[in-house]
Amino acid sequence: MTTPTLPIYLDYASTAPVDVRVVEVMQRYLTVDQLFANPASRSHMLGWQAEQVVEQARRQVADAIGADPREIVWTSGATEANNLALTGFMRANRERGMHLATSTIEHKAVVDTAAALEKEGFEVTWLTPGRDGCIQPEQLRAAMRDDTTLVSLMAVNNELGSINDIAALAGVAHEFGAAFHTDAAQATGRISLDVVAQQIDLMSLSGHKTYGPKGVGALYVKRHPDIRIEALIHGGGHERGMRSGTLPTHQIAGMGEALALMQQQFDDDNAHIRRLQQRFLAGLQGVEGIFANTPLDSAVPNILNLAFEGVDGESLLMALRDVAVSTGSACNSASVDPSYVLLGIGTPRSLALSSLRFSFGRFTTEADIDHALTLIRHAVSSLRAPPR
Numbered sequence: 001m002t003t004p005t006l007p008i009y010l011d012y013a014s015t016a017p018v019d020v021r022v023v024e025v026m027q028r029y030l031t032v033d034q035l036f037a038n039p040a041s042r043s044h045m046l047g048w049q050a051e052q053v054v055e056q057a058r059r060q061v062a063d064a065i066g067a068d069p070r071e072i073v074w075t076s077g078a079t080e081a082n083n084l085a086l087t088g089f090m091r092a093n094r095e096r097g098m099h100l101a102t103s104t105i106e107h108k109a110v111v112d113t114a115a116a117l118e119k120e121g122f123e124v125t126w127l128t129p130g131r132d133g134c135i136q137p138e139q140l141r142a143a144m145r146d147d148t149t150l151v152s153l154m155a156v157n158n159e160l161g162s163i164n165d166i167a168a169l170a171g172v173a174h175e176f177g178a179a180f181h182t183d184a185a186q187a188t189g190r191i192s193l194d195v196v197a198q199q200i201d202l203m204s205l206s207g208h209k210t211y212g213p214k215g216v217g218a219l220y221v222k223r224h225p226d227i228r229i230e231a232l233i234h235g236g237g238h239e240r241g242m243r244s245g246t247l248p249t250h251q252i253a254g255m256g257e258a259l260a261l262m263q264q265q266f267d268d269d270n271a272h273i274r275r276l277q278q279r280f281l282a283g284l285q286g287v288e289g290i291f292a293n294t295p296l297d298s299a300v301p302n303i304l305n306l307a308f309e310g311v312d313g314e315s316l317l318m319a320l321r322d323v324a325v326s327t328g329s330a331c332n333s334a335s336v337d338p339s340y341v342l343l344g345i346g347t348p349r350s351l352a353l354s355s356l357r358f359s360f361g362r363f364t365t366e367a368d369i370d371h372a373l374t375l376i377r378h379a380v381s382s383l384r385a386p387p388r
Contacts, residue, residue, distance in 0.1 A: 008368045008375075009324045012361035013158055013186060013303050018254070019211040019362070025257040026213065029053060029250040039247045040238060050249050057256025064259040065184075065203060066194035067220050073229075073239045074247055077217035078185040081204035082109040082152075084219050084232055084243065085181045089150050089202065090122055092230035096177075097147030103127040103135050105344040106154055107183055109204075114152070127153075132295040133162030133345050137172050144176040151180050155187035159341040159357055161294050161303030163191060170199035179227060185209050185217075189262035189269060190300040195220055201227050205259075207251065211362060212258030216251035219243075269362055274301040276360045276369055283373035287380055293342055293355055304358045305342070307351040311383045316356060319379035323372050326357050 009017075018026075029035045029050070039054045041047025055069065062069040075081045090100060102114050104126050114124045125143045127135050135153055144151075151173040155166050170180035181202035187193060188210050195203060203220035207213050221229055221242065235244040262269070281304070284290055289309035308316060313327045327339065338352035347355070360369075 007322045007324045008372045010358045010360060010364065010368070010372060011324045011326050012364070013161075013209075013357060013359035014326055015208045015214065016211045016361050017363060018208075018213055019258060019261060021261060022212055022254045022258045026250040026254040029253055035249065037249075039249055040236070053249055054247055054252050057252045060256035060260040061205065061218050062220075064188065064193070064263050065205070065220060066196050068223060070240075071195075071220050071223050073219045073221055073242050074252060075217045075219055075243060076215055077208070078107075078183065078204045078206035079109040079217075080232075081206075081217050081219035082107070082183055083113050084229065085202040085204060086110065086113045086150065086152055087117060088229040088232055088242070089179060089181070089227075090117055092228040093149050093179075097145075097149040099123045099125065099145050099148045100150050100152065101125045101127065101140065101143050101148055101173075101178075102152045103129055103154075103344075105129055105133065105157060105159075105341040106152065107158055107185070110152055110154070110183055111340075129162075129345055131345050132298060133157050133160040133341075134164050134295075134298070135169065137165065137168045140169055140172045141175070144172065144178065146176070148173075148176055148178045151178050152182070153180075154183040155193070156184070156190060156300050156303075157341065158186045159303070159339060160305050160345070161186075161299035161301075163187075163298055163300060166200065167198040170201075174199060186300070186303070188259060189266060190302060195222070207255035207258060210255070210258045210262050212255040213251045216248060216255045218255070265362070270301060272362070273360050273364070276364055276366065277301045277304060279366060279369050280304065280358065280360075280373065283369070284376070287377055289384075291351060293345070293347055293351075302360050304360075305355055306358065307347070307355040308380055309351065309354060311354050311380055313354050313356055315383055316354075316379055319383060320375055323375055327355065 035049050037046035037050045039051040058072045059069040061072050118124050153169050166182050173180040179201040183204045185206035201222045205218045207216040229242045231242050233244050238244045291307040293305040342352040
């Protein structure tokens with residue numbers, strides 16, 4: 001068997017490689033002999049053609065989540081989409097109420113944005129998830145108030161892979177007249193998304209988590225008089241006045257193609273990744289003291305967060321220099337503290353410090369898994385061995 005090229009990439013939850021088919025699409029919109037023009041240039045044919053490319057991608061993204069293309073607002077990524085959803089909505093709807101409900105284990109793009117809103121005078125209720133990393137509808141109902149304007153709860157947690165019942169949670173929000181936002185950056189291609197059936201008002205999407213390019217994302221904004229967004233970036237009134245700036249045609253085309261491919265390969269991708277996850281777990285059965293932080297029965301298959309008892313996570317990470325993994329979210333990797341997500345679900349500090357997140361994707365192979373397992377077993381054994 002041929003040894004896989006090192007390092008082995010098991011950090012797909014951080015970012016995914018761009019699918020070559022997406023690259024081929026993106027390459028059509030860059031140079032002077034291609035459709036490189038500004039999509040907002042309405043005075044000549046090249047601008048019109050670039051606009052058509054953008055609108056085709058808008059439809060591809062909309063189709064992936066059951067939306068109308070007019071409800072897709074381009075952003076620079078899911079982080080900006082989360083900022084626009086929370087800050088833009090809360091500022092635009094102050095007269096309806098000053099209360100936001102979210103959870104303690106959201107992505108930092110939501111956690112930090114909610115904290116910034118608190119400094120502006122808004123009130124935030126921070127819901128604590130259960131050990132499974134989920135917020136229950138009754139829990140949200142107990143936190144709702146007459147002045148609750150927005151609820152923001154992620155579809156899939158980026159460190160655990162846990163899946164929230166966003167349809168049920170959105171239903172609770174609507175019972176109290178509040179809007180519902182979900183960060184779906186880790187959900188596209190992993191779970192079925194339908195903004196109408198799931199009663200979603202605002203949804204953040206990422207390009208680079210879905211085998212598309214970095215630097216592009218989208219915010220779904222339901223076309224309804226009650227869903228108003230105040231722009232955070234001004235200068236030209238692009239994207240129905242919600243997000244100004246020259247649109248990157250090649251990146252947008254790439255994101256559209258990436259989401260279209262994910263829809264086409266939804267079943268095959270997930271079956272492949274589920275097999276890899278089962279192979280990975282089976283290969284660790286002989287190693288004692290491994291605990292799953294991920295709720296295996298109610299999580300997406302591509303994210304697996306494991307605690308290695310008696311082993312420092314950072315030391316294990318360094319020992320696995322030929323395997324690309326992480327101790328948690330890439331957006332929080334500068335911190336030496338335990339993952340706030342793991343602590344937030346009640347993981348003991350010692351185990352939180354002993355945890356790594358493994359995440360698989362479309363291009364992970366069984367050979368990758370087998371070689372990574374060999375390296376992991378050796379590293380754990382060496383780090384647990386008593387000093388001579």
